[in-house]
Amino acid sequence: MEKQRARTVLLMADDDEDDCLLMAGAIREAFQTDNFHCLKDGQELLDYLFHRGFYEDNDLFPSPDLIFLDLNMPKKDGRQTLKEIKTDPQLRMIPVIIYTTSSSQQEIELCYKLGANSYIVKPISFERLVETVRCLNKYWFEVATLPLSKQLRACNVPLSQKARPCERVSEQEM
Numbered sequence: 001m002e003k004q005r006a007r008t009v010l011l012m013a014d015d016d017e018d019d020c021l022l023m024a025g026a027i028r029e030a031f032q033t034d035n036f037h038c039l040k041d042g043q044e045l046l047d048y049l050f051h052r053g054f055y056e057d058n059d060l061f062p063s064p065d066l067i068f069l070d071l072n073m074p075k076k077d078g079r080q081t082l083k084e085i086k087t088d089p090q091l092r093m094i095p096v097i098i099y100t101t102s103s104s105q106q107e108i109e110l111c112y113k114l115g116a117n118s119y120i121v122k123p124i125s126f127e128r129l130v131e132t133v134r135c136l137n138k139y140w141f142e143v144a145t146l147p148l149s150k151q152l153r154a155c156n157v158p159l160s161q162k163a164r165p166c167e168r169v170s171e172q173e174m
Helices: 017-031 044-050 078-087 105-113 126-145 151-154
Strands: 002-004 010-013 034-038 064-069 096-098 118-123 166-171
Touching: 002 017, 010 017, 010 044, 017 034, 017 044, 017 126, 034 044, 044 064, 044 078, 064 078, 105 118
Parallel strands: 010 034, 010 064, 064 096, 096 118
Antiparallel strands: 002 166
């Protein structure tokens, strides 16, 4: 009998299309997955997370395992978005990594006070970005122990296999 392995779902909210494309490439290399969605601002991220409007379908838009969040965006900026995520009982356990150009100590302190799980200043080269994303993959999905997400419980997948892409798995592999 086969069971379906869970997919790692990664989201990013950033209004810079180039940054989204670079992150998508880095994630493909580091995570070996294409299950990455880049949203243009904090409001769109919240719509995704709360399954509102275009994002109503839970199967097409599953809950993320990790969120990359830029700070300076139109409509709803990263600070406001972070505060809403971390005060919501359904969302607060999702790791949120601030991913921004700002290295201001004041910004860093504010983000951690609002509940950020990490703060990363955007690297200047693609190679450095890939290295950073590989480190994040290793830390968040191999070293850290995270709460079992609804998606993983539904698939009945052991925690040790959660970072591997979704595919059919025989019981011998389980």
